[in-house]
Amino acid sequence: MARSVMYEDIHIGDKASLSKTISEHDVYAFAGITGDFNPVHINAEFAKKSLFKQRIAHGMLSAGLISAVLGTELPGVDTIYMNQELSFLAPVMYGDTLTATVECVEKDDNKHRIIFRTTVTNQDNKLVTDGKARVMKK
Structure with a gap:
């Protein structure tokens, strides 16, 4: 169930996380929704000849977990997601369990804007996606 944290109740250092195991279905659904049918994501034979020697999930799929x-x-319901900086640092493989974490690092009380460090790690605690998001919250 989604929650909502009021702006004034959010403090520097507050964190929240969500975990999900990435399935073949997730990758195919993402490809269908976005139209990104790059064969490195969906074609096992093609992917065997690629840099990672197997299919990998779309980087933006990991970023979607940050949005979730x-x-x-945190902040939850009524959050306006304004922008996101991202670096994709390692591939996400089918079957990886990802944990997306947001941590409040800055607040602008005049505009009710919050800056979060955004990270996604895999089951080996390897950082696969790193970035910063700016949101607006009532």
Whole structure:
């Protein structure tokens, strides 16, 4: 169930996380929704000849988990996601369990804006996606 944390109740250092195991279905659904049918994501034979020697999930799929944390955990409902900086640092493989974490690092009380460090790690605690998001909250 989604929650909502009021702006004034959010403090520097507050964190929230969400975990999900990435399935073949997730990758195919993401490809269908976005139209990104790059064969490195969906074609096992093609992917065997690629840099990673197997299919990998779309980087933006990991970023979508960040959006889920911001919209359902911290700050939660009524959050306006304004922008996101991202670096994709390692591949996400089918079957990886990802944990997206947001941490409040800055607040602008005049505009009700919050800056979050956004990270996604895999089951080996390897950082696969790193960035910063700016949101607006009532």
